[in-house]
Amino acid sequence: MIVYGASASPFVRKVLAYGAEKGIALELKNTGLGAKDPEFIEASPFGKMPGFRDGDFAISDSSAIITYLEALHPDPNLIPTEPKARSRTIWYDEFADTIMVGAMGKIFFNRVVAPKVLKIPGDEAMAHAAETKEVPPILDYIERILPASGWFVEDRLTLADIAIASPFVNMLHVGLLPKAEKHPKLVAFIEKMHARPSFAGWIERERKFFGRSAI
Ligand SMILES: N[C@@H](CCC(=O)N[C@@H](CS)C(=O)NCC(=O)O)C(=O)O
Incomplete structure (x- = not known):
């Protein structure tokens, strides 16, 4: 495939x-x-x-x-079958794709993709507004709702965790990961997810290209 x-x-x-x-x-x-x-x-x-x-x-x-x-490949499922857990998983996937990437994508595009890949100037005012106005409430929301187990749904790995962890790799590339003093649960979640082999290999390859160090 x-x-x-x-x-x-x-x-x-x-x-x-x-x-x-x-x-x-x-x-x-x-x-x-x-x-x-x-x-x-x-x-x-x-x-x-x-x-x-x-x-x-x-x-x-x-x-x-x-x-x-x-x-x-339904088993083991990463989109739960229990109705509320399934619905929450889809919400977190949608939240990551639209609200998180909607804000974080403006930073990554204008500071990395535009200058380093497309070789055109990025819109720094747009990146700055996203960094200072759009991203902070997103981080606060995630810190507030992330369960103590460190998993978003059913206290185990689901698509929700994968979807939310992914845009934070782009934040890693722009040096803007959240800080443990303000968002401790979120930082622990990001470190745990990015250390999994499913993310770590891609992060390593991308970091070589974008030239940033790890968390
Ligand atoms: N909802 C789509 C979004 C896909 C998307 O917007 N991808 C971006 C790259 S991050 C893209 O290809 N943009 C190029 C364009 O809009 O022309 C998905 O979940 O796959």
Whole structure:
């Protein structure tokens, strides 16, 4: 099964980490922003990464891809079946994809992707506004709701943990991880998740490219 994209995308990284946690072999076909490869465009008609292919089945969107993989390999589940736990898991996935990436993506894009990948100037005012106004309430929310077990749903690893951990790799690359004095549970969660083999290998490769040190 092929994933089209680059692991530095929080959505692509989420799918790759999910596959690793499930023991599903996924081949990453490196596909950059704006790629016109017809195989990729067939999977992702609007050119957004990740795209995905399993034989003649092609689709895009990280959550749609994970829904397919979870249906193919239901056990052990990473999307719980108990109704409330299932609903909460989908909320956290959606929260990560829209609210977290909506804010953190502005920082990563303007300080890393624009200057280092696209070789164009980033919008520092946009990055600064996201850093100072949009991100702090997100960190406070996560610190408030993260259970003492350190897992978001059912006191065990689920898609919720993978989805929330992924954008924090992008924050690592811009040197903006939360601090233990203010967000102790969240910092412990990030350290635990990023040390898992499903994340650690990608972080190592990305860090070589973006040139930042670990937590
Ligand atoms: N909801 C989608 C979002 C995918 C997405 O926006 N990916 C970004 C990279 S992080 C992208 O490909 N942007 C290129 C573009 O918008 O043209 C998902 O979960 O996969």
